[in-house]
Amino acid sequence: MRLYPIIIFAAAAAPATAVEVNVVYLERQTVRPPVLSNLDERPEDLGIAGARLAVEDNASSGKFLGHDYRLDVLQVAPEDAFDPALLGDADLIIADAPPADLNALADARPDALIFNATGSDDGLRAGGCRTNLLHSTPSDAMLADALGQFVASRRWEDLAMIVGPRDEDAALAETYQQSLAKFGAAIESEKIWPFDADLRRSAGAEVPLFTQELGEYDLLLIADSADDFARYVPFNTWLPRPVAGGAGLHAKGWAPVVEQAGAAQLQSRFVELAGRDMAPEDFGAWVAMRSIGEAVTRTGKADAASIRDHVLSDEFELAAFLGRPLSYRGWDGQLRQPVPLVTAEALVAQAPLEGFLHEVNEMDTLGVDRRESECRAFDGG
Incomplete structure (x- = not known):
């Protein structure tokens, strides 16, 4: 188990209403199953690099408002038992962890706000959903x-x-x-x-x-x-x-071949930061941290309850270089986002495709809609 700070941004000449935003990135490391090819190596900073870039983005506007962002990383090795107490009193958490650990963490820390940045498992969004667990990455059903x-x-x-x-x-x-x-x-x-x-x-x-x-x-x-x-x-x-x-x-939730709507600029900044292409896990972590930053900017508050209320409200929108503003579904905490359909060389299409209509939001044609959801814990369920 390792805990170390990644980056701290302090606002110069911060006003009396300065706000400190402390976020923990939890990486529950797992042993990947053996595969036929060893061509795809998992970057050591997968996901973490996306959160780091979002801290920079949050700080660029936060410095004018007196908002300070700190990101700490907690890595739990596969051989170590996962104990939610390892996170101390952290109440803003971005997690890269298996479903069982995410649920255990959500149950142990009911007052915390946890963003599932990498896990696509539909079960996390279904009957066993937790109201303090939001999902900044597409579900299997959406893909x-x-x-x-x-x-x-x-x-x-x-x-x-x-x-x-x-x-x-x-x-x-x-x-x-x-x-x-x-x-x-x-x-x-x-x-x-x-x-x-x-x-x-x-x-x-x-x-x-x-x-x-x-x-x-x-x-x-x-x-x-x-x-x-x-x-x-x-x-x-x-x-x-x-x-x-x-x-x-x-x-994919994100891919290096996504270039429209300003995405090329995000891609280039990520490459400059991490020295590699941005993966879906990085984008999920970036969205989670940017969601926190957007909520803090709009409310001036950094506690989990205030951030959760704003993120799940109709007032929340996040510009995320996919051509449409992103938001969270009030019935299961799932991020609404367009889904790129890609090959290794190019963007082929982006869902929802033309002609697939919805009475409220066309992005709700992807994944589990309100009337189909088995999640009953949320106010919007």
């Missing part, structure tokens, strides 16, 4: 709905899917199925990924024969929660068809 809208817009009717061998892959496949059903599509053929060999050598021989059995289809979805095998499927399929989900076309 799947972005793909579902794209499929529906292209009028692709014959779909196939490959599902990985893990329980998490099966859960992701079910989310895809539910989303496609919402938009009038369905999976016609499905296979479980059977290979545990080194496909870096044999993908060109194995994958064509494996996908031949899927028959005819317009699009191949891949449910690969660990980003393991999906990379070996495109251009190795029996039929020349587009691939989406775990490879090919991705639905």
Whole structure:
């Protein structure tokens, strides 16, 4: 377990109404499952760098208002037991942690405000939701709905899917199925990924024969929660068809290829800070810290209750370089945001797509809407 300060900004000649904003970034480190490829290394500052950049952004306006921002980082190693007491009396927390730890923290610290910056698990937003746990990153349902809208817009009717061998892959496949059903599509053929060999050598021989059995289809979805095998499927399929989900076309909360609406400027500032591209985890942490900063700017208060009330109110909007102001849903604490649909080279589309309408906010066509939500803890539920 390590606790260390990342950055402190003090306002020069602060007025008598100076406000100190102390935030803890909790990283509950986990052991990643073994995967076929070691090409994707996890940056040591994943998520943390996004929060650091947002502290700089908050401080640029906060210095004129007497608002001081401090970010501390608490890292808990995989072999260490997680004890919410490690966070002391912190009441503003940005967390990168598994669902069980997030729920334990929320239950142990009911007066704190916790932002889940990285976890997409739908269960956190469902019947077991916590009113002091908000989500600044898209849910699995939102990401799947972005793909579902794209499929529906292209009028692709014959779909196939490959599902990985893990329980998490099966859960992701079910989310895809539910989303496609919402938009009038369905999976016609499905296979479980059977290979545990080194496909870096044999993908060109194995994958064509494996996908031949899927028959005819317009699009191949891949449910690969660990980003393991999906990379070996495109251009190795029996039929020349587009691939989406775990490879090919991705639905992401953020991606380096997002450049419009001022995003290129955010990307370049992040690269200057971290020396790498901004990942979805970084963006989720950036949004969480900026949400805190926006609430402090508007209310002049830095306590968890005041920030939560403002963030969940109709008055809250956050400009976040996605072309539309972001806000939080009052029934489950989920951030509303457009979802980029990207390849490694370019932004293909951004959901919600044109034609998918909602009586209140078109971004609520992504994920669980109010009338569908199982979350009953929030006032808006």
